[in-house]
Amino acid sequence: MAHEHKLEIFRGLWKFKSNTQKIWGVLAFLTFVTAIEVVLGIYKPAALTDTYVLGMKLLNWIFIILTLVKAYYISWDFMHLRDEKSAMRRAIVWTPIFLVLYLVFILLVEANYIFEIYKDGFIKWNF
Structure with missing residues (x-):
């Protein structure tokens, strides 16, 4: 049984008549x-x-947020996540978020440890 693709973006705010129009609409947004x-x-x-x-500078936050918006939209539309069940969408979206947060936590802890070693330890700041 053929599955029809939804010809709308932004949760139905923009509707298109064909796949070609939808591709142009997505291209315009990106x-x-x-x-x-x-x-x-x-x-x-x-x-x-x-x-x-x-x-961090506000400009950097804006870049990060806009990049995440584009990445989310590309995965939502081109990888057809909107057609998946909510459990599958959550598994795909939340897993990298948790892994990135875990990585940031580890990097911050290790960076603090290295800073304290250089600050209070026997090794001098030579760089």
Whole structure:
């Protein structure tokens, strides 16, 4: 039995008549998000580069968020995650999130240990 692809994006806000129109709509969305990233990367507004949030520049947070939006949308639409059951979607999305958080935790703990060794230990800062 053939499975029909949904000809809509953004949870049904935009509906298309054919697969070709849908591909162009997806291309337009991804191009728009990429253009925002490129413009911000070229101009680097002072308001975004001078503002720090959680120890990182606001501009970097914007880049990370826009990149995650694109990655999520590509996997949602092109990998057909929207057609899967919710358990499968959660397994695919949450597993890398937990693994990345675990990696960040390990890196921070180890970095703190190395910092303390260099600060209080017998090894000098020579770099």
